[in-house]
């Protein structure tokens with residue numbers, strides 16, 4: 304598959320982060336790097352899943368399970384020492400499911416620059432104590 308175009312990368316790299324508070328802010332550690340010294344994609348995926356679940360749990364007023372990762376794009380590498388912010392926004396509510404967009408920005412260097420590193424969309428399902436789907440809103 305063709306990579307993002309150069310103009311696309313420039314746009315995403317310079318795009319300011321959302322003005323709202325992030326769902327999650329984390330600093331990756333040297334133990335989170337891959338064999339080439341950048342942050343392991345699986346670490347980012349894990350944090351995205353956690354960040355996306357937070358508004359879903361709030362909306363569902365309880366337990367949710369991740370049913371699908373609908374899309375996931377790593378736009379720029381994440382580096383050790385970056386301050387990584389995860390902005391999560393509910394974009395669709397179904398009967399039992401909640402779909403959340405997560406945008407990830409890394410702040411690095413002095414003076415600090417901010418780059419958009421990842422964007423993803425995940426779907427969570429509200430579940431009961433039996434782990435079966437339940438309505439997000441009372442029926």
Ligand SMILES: CC(C)(COP(=O)(O)OP(=O)(O)OC[C@H]1O[C@@H](n2cnc3c(N)ncnc32)[C@H](O)[C@@H]1OP(=O)(O)O)[C@@H](O)C(=O)NCCC(=O)NCCS
Pocket residue numbers: 368369370371396397398399400401426428430434435436
């Ligand atoms: C999540 C889980 C409880 C859903 O159970 P299920 O019987 O498959 O549920 P349903 O088929 O009734 O679908 C429930 C909702 O999920 C949605 N859904 C199911 N598969 C989906 C997919 N691949 N993508 C997007 N939405 C999906 C359905 O559209 C439905 O939404 P709606 O009620 O808003 O219309 C079950 O699949 C499960 O336990 N999965 C494992 C979850 C888990 O452990 N996640 C952590 C990672 S290992």
